Amino acid sequence: MDKRIKNIDLTVPYKKIVETIGNKPIAYETTGIPFWDDEYISKSMLALHLNPDVESASRTYEFMDRSVDWIVSLLGKQDGKILDLGCGPGLYAKRFADKGFSTTGIDFSQRSIAYASENYGGEKNEFIYQDYLTIDYDKEYDLAILIYCDFGVLSPENRMALLKKIYRGLKHGGLFVVDAFTSNQYKEFTDSLTVEYENGGFWRADSYINIKRNASYPNQNYLEQYTIITAEDCATYNIWNHGFEPQELKKTLLNASFASVILYGDVTGANLTDESPIVCAVCRK
Template identity: 25%
Template sequence: MAYSKLAYIYDVLMDDAPYDQWQSFVEHFCKQGKMLDLGCGTGRLSHQFADSGFSVTGVDYSEDMLAFAQANTSGVQYIQQDIRLLQGLTEFDIVVSLCDVLNYITTTDELEKVFTNVRESLVNDGLFIFDVHSLNHFNENMVGQTFAEIYDDISYVWFCEQGREYGSVEHDLTFFLLNEETGQYERFDEQHYQRTFPVETYKELLEKTGFQSVTVYGDFSIEEAEEPEENQRIFFVCKKR
């Protein structure tokens, strides 16, 4: 599959995503500096942050996504790396990982590696901001659900099933994409596995790996969440000690 197809489908799926809210949430805590965007995908948020004055480096595991990002955005340095194995990225004022990227890190051992890598990438007192889906959102709004959309040039069916581990979801997606040359629709499938953990698990791992002032927010609110799990999306704002 050409990178343009994969990236195009991703952007269609994310067309209504609240990118401006992610940006506003982050910029409430940090308005400028050297930023590392982990799991940057097609680079839409990286580009927005760069336009607002950050010096942005975007990292993603997918070469296809990065190729699209490089061709369609500007002002950002893009690097292909696995966020569990970050190398050579240091002295950042802020690291962000948004749009539930860390829900693809499905064991506590791997989460600890990511948090350790992030800490080593930050300057002293640097910020780490990320979000994850809540357990309640997975259990109440995702597991057992089917989603579908039909557009002129693409259609998809998306099945969400309980994963094999507590707090996990298996996503099975089938796409039909119009081939403009033949006028026929081509089918292809994607499988994704996500997992989320209780808030206390994230906080314990963050503190273990050298973060302090770990504050938890919900659904883009800048007021500290008293009951984080009641929100669909949970945000963590952490400072390197």
């Protein structure tokens, strides 16, 4: 027998698998395992960010162009300071810089921040590798953005804590633009458990088994859970989101002291309808 195999305690992965599948997590429970900043997964994420034709990590480049044009029209000015939360590889910062704005981008992926700094950093833009929940924004920004429906990923407590930080960091009259999924996004969502084998892919370079669990919770909370099993170990990632009713989102933002909140159907200013899968809020301090 290979001594390397002999020295592996195979009961550990089995125990993790049984515990994960047998115990449904409470809403917004985390596993404590890095996702955005994982050495391999962050490489897969960056590749998706930089693919101009897919929306797995960022929206298409064409959509981002229209989005930035619309946001700039809301600001009614050609320069100013922008706070981009969850900035990824700086794709929005690059577009705002082209229009005369300077951006502070914050992201918890060291790989994405390194890419943004190398390609779009300099006089106009700065990029910070940090969890945006842990920063106190002491600069006065004309605009803050949290785009691509990341707001619902946060627990209700973290949402309110972040909103208070953003509010303090904005100038008087400054704008906060945020989007979120509505309940329409989850009309086809069903509880399920599936098992797939991948000979290397998004989660790991080598072969792995992916046990995916979809689970719905009260109050329109949803879990996509991935348990990744390799020859050596297993790791579980809980990815949460929330389906907002538009007026629920508006109330949450007004409760964070914003003076006004106007709702749209997406971050290009589309009309909000009863069927919209996304709601975008433009909040003024």
